[in-house]
Amino acid sequence: MSGPKPDYLVSSGAQIVREPSGEPWYVLVDPQGNEFCAYPAVDDRPAGIFELVVKCSDAHSLARWWGRVLGGQVTDEGNASVIEGSPYFPWDYMVFDQVPGLESFGGRMRWQVLARDSNPFDLIKMGSKVLSKANNNDPRWLLSDPEGNEFFVTFH
Structure with missing residues (x-):
């Protein structure tokens, strides 16, 4: 085929x-x-x-x-x-x-997520882990889901 x-x-x-x-x-x-x-x-x-x-x-x-x-x-x-x-x-x-x-397995992907709000704490309450917070050089937070898949989140 x-x-x-x-x-x-x-x-x-x-x-x-x-x-x-x-x-x-x-x-x-x-x-x-x-x-x-x-x-x-x-x-x-x-x-x-x-x-x-x-x-x-x-x-x-x-x-x-x-x-x-x-x-x-x-x-x-x-x-x-x-x-x-x-x-x-x-x-x-x-x-x-x-x-x-x-x-x-080491070849995991890292997603980019754009949040509709300015509050990272809802994701944290749901079980995300904070790997790094936003700073002056990078407005994104780096979080992980319950299995450790990393994702960047930009909050408005």
């Missing part, structure tokens, strides 16, 4: 690791080596991000935590969990995929 190559991703610096074969998607890596999947176009929807997959130790728990932060409906699918319908997603789904032994 093959479709048009994801040239827009390759021209942005991604490299194709695997073309569609048994599974109908491409596997690519970004310039920092983070692996992601891209599907060829199969209908009349415009090209774009379909889903974001987060590898984690406890998919159900982490999906519920991010569901409280980002909104949307959380659904369990076996060992995975899915958030859909968040008004803040530029994609259709955020999938939390449970992976045993993930604690030893």
Whole structure:
């Protein structure tokens, strides 16, 4: 099975690791080596991000935590969990995929989050850990979710 190559991703610096074969998607890596999947176009929807997959130790728990932060409906699918319908997603789904032994994996991503308010304490009360506070050189806070995924937050 093959479709048009994801040239827009390759021209942005991604490299194709695997073309569609048994599974109908491409596997690519970004310039920092983070692996992601891209599907060829199969209908009349415009090209774009379909889903974001987060590898984690406890998919159900982490999906519920991010569901409280980002909104949307959380659904369990076996060992995975899915958030859909968040008004803040530029994609259709955020999938939390449970992976045993993930604690030893070093290639984690760091997200950038823009908050609608000026209060970091709601995220802290929900279980975020403060890794660094905003300062004169950087207006962002560096927090982590309950599994240690780091994310920058800019508060208004």
